[in-house]
Amino acid sequence: MGNSILIIDSVPALARALENMLKTAGCELVCVKAYKSSEGLKSLEQEQQISMVICEWDMPEMPGPDLFNEAKSKGLLNGKRFFLTFKKKTREEILAASNAGVSGFLVRPVTLVLVQKIVST
Numbered sequence: 001m002g003n004s005i006l007i008i009d010s011v012p013a014l015a016r017a018l019e020n021m022l023k024t025a026g027c028e029l030v031c032v033k034a035y036k037s038s039e040g041l042k043s044l045e046q047e048q049q050i051s052m053v054i055c056e057w058d059m060p061e062m063p064g065p066d067l068f069n070e071a072k073s074k075g076l077l078n079g080k081r082f083f084l085t086f087k088k089k090t091r092e093e094i095l096a097a098s099n100a101g102v103s104g105f106l107v108r109p110v111t112l113v114l115v116q117k118i119v120s121t
Contacts, residue, residue, distance in 0.1 A: 003048060004030045008040035008055040008067070009085070016052060018085075021115040037062035044076040050081070052118075054106065056085035065097045072101065083118055085110060 005022060011042040012035055032047055034040040037059045040096040042049060053071075057064040064084045071077050081103040094105060106114050 004032050004049045006032045006034065006040060006043050006047070006050045006055075007051045008034045008037065008053065008059065008064070010035055010056055010058075010060055014056075018115070019112060021112050022115065023111065023116060024112060024118040025119045027115075027119045036060075037064075037067045038111055040067060041071060041076070044071050044080075045074075051076070052083070053082045054118075055082065057084045057089065060083075065093075065100065065102070068097070068102055069100060081118075107113065 005027070005085065007015045007018055009018070015033045015035070019033070022029070022031060022065060023059055030057065032043055032050065034043050038061060044053070055064040059067065068084070070084050083104045084097060084102055085106040085108055087108045104118060106118070
């Protein structure tokens with residue numbers, strides 16, 4: 001298993017806040033950040049040590065579920081957990097992402113309790 005978490009978020013301040021929560025939750029993994037979907041895919045292709053991905057659902061250039069599906073089709077997610085963050089989504093959208101194989105969801109605003117849950121599982 002790898003030793004890095006990839007955070008894909010279009011808002012750098014939210015990515016840093018999530019990284020800080022992961023550290024507060026006791027996560028000792030290195031955080032790799034990407035602010036565009038294309039950067040996230042590139043990180044998945046190049047960084048062999050990534051064990052978990054936390055991706056914003058509403059990324060501007062490619063939504064998180066599409067990024068998940070593309071990474072999955074390229075074999076970039078083998079053994080990696082993939083979580084989506086979002087503010088508001090319909091039940092149908094969440095079910096579709098879950099049925100596609102997404103590991104879980106973090107509703108914004110993300111709290112330390114939610115981060116602790118994904119780190120401990």
